Amino acid sequence: MTAHVDGHALRRARAERRAVIGFNIYNLEQGIGVVRAAERERVPVLLQAGSSAFRYAGRAPLARLALALAAETSAPVGVHLDHATDVDEIRACLDLGYGSVMYDGSALALDDNIATTRAVVAAAHARGAWVEGELAGIAGDEDESTGAGAGALTEPAAAARFVAETGVDALAVAIGNVHGIPAAPVALDLGRLARIADAVDVPLVLHGASGLPEDEVRAAIGLGVAKLNVNTELRRALRASLLATAAAPPPGDAVEGWLGPVVEATCAAATAKLRAFAHAPAEVAP
Template identity: 35%
Template sequence: MALVTTTEMFKKAYEGGYAIGAFNVNNMEIVQGITAAAGELKSPIVLQVSAGARKYAQHEYLVKLVEAALELNDIPIALHLDHGADFEICKSCIDGGFTSVMIDGSHHDFEDNIALTKKVVDYAHSKGVVVEGELGQLAGVEDDVNVAAEDAQYTDPAQVEEFVSRTGVDSLAIAIGTSHGAFKFKPGQNPQLRFDILDEISKRLPQFPIVLHGASSVSQEYVQEIQKYGGNLADAIGIPEDMLRQAAKSAVCKINIDSDLRLAFTAGIRKVLSEQPEAFDPRSYLAEGRNNIHTLVKHKIVNVLGSDNKA
């Protein structure tokens, strides 16, 4: 099966009341763990690559890893650029085989965001590639994205119709209370998603796919495992999974998951190296990280996304 765009995925997800998991990839083991889990559960997925991942693993390696995963797993897979900062990186990914790109103009004012997003959309659509835009800013840190809490802002529902109509974007990332990174909230806080904003956006954009960034739940079993072997993650707090499942049943068609993958992978590696300090074979500790990724992704597909048996 060849790489696909997200168009048909999102249409089915909207109609079926589930969401597509967009999982960030950085190396071979992460790609293997995600795609094997999705293949077993017959779930469509998005594999997404950040600017940091492209710098680390190189564009060509990542594309070939995803192509290999397609040969082994008979499921729809879209290859997506996560948080493209400018036209040039989006163009590079479009020309380099990606089927979807995100242009993140959320740090610009409204008019500049529209202008930048439309430029990317015009080029992408001419190449058969789909585009995700963003309105509103999430707090938190993820690779090159770093937004202080005081600079975060919810998406204004009054702007969404104009933004979508003037840019021609295929999906829209919104800010309703999610946050990038593992340390999303302070201890004692009760994370809440603004479903009132989501509902209003859904009314203004009927049948239009909405995206949630920063939606890792920060799986506590992996947090505890990392702490057990010397990591300091006592204050790592994420979004409750029942809230994410509720969002997936509405207009949210894509839920981004990155921090949970990092925690799971790191927990596996720490476990092996702590219990076997003499270990020096990368295959032993990387395999444990890959196993954790596989387990985590299966859990997300079944219990959060609801996308199993939807391929």
């Protein structure tokens, strides 16, 4: 049975000022690399086999692949549905065995977002899964890596109402972060993050952690962020690995010779993120 990373894992991470990292995966090699990193570091991770990746690999094949990887490892690996906007897709993934889902209703009016998110929470909790919600949309395309600038920001008062009326277990915040690598450097609005953290009683989620300086990410973790999403570094590791192998091809045509380095590159990229953010700091500030 798949060992879910439950909502308690996020709450523990928040209390210990570290983060659970959700890694978006699109194929087997990325999944194996992330699981190996989790085994190496012995910290919880989430395999995010999400809506956008389904367009590439298909929902059921990719979902079952991620669930199988999580079930076969001794590491605490959960499977999370990232950025779902279709409630039927959420129900299908819950039926398959996902331990957590994100409903992204950020394009809706607040009242509509609350109503639909509340229904998702009821369906997920009935299956023992937890839910991540979102208010202000986070700019950028999660499947691309460049060209995004910060968009609308999360309002603390709206966040408080949203969490109270939906019962979500985690809240994705927009505080200047963008998906992918931003077109120009962005600075997180840490003051806004602190106000949001004071207004809600659930762990916070930072999407677009790929293009941010480590000190800013650590500051965000200290203010209540307990989950980070990482995608771009894994895709870039895959691309760089394939280009390097193509430049110096292995003898013969064994698949392992071409795709084994992708696993290694993914593992290295994931390990670096886990070492930076997934372990409790040596000294926790009062």
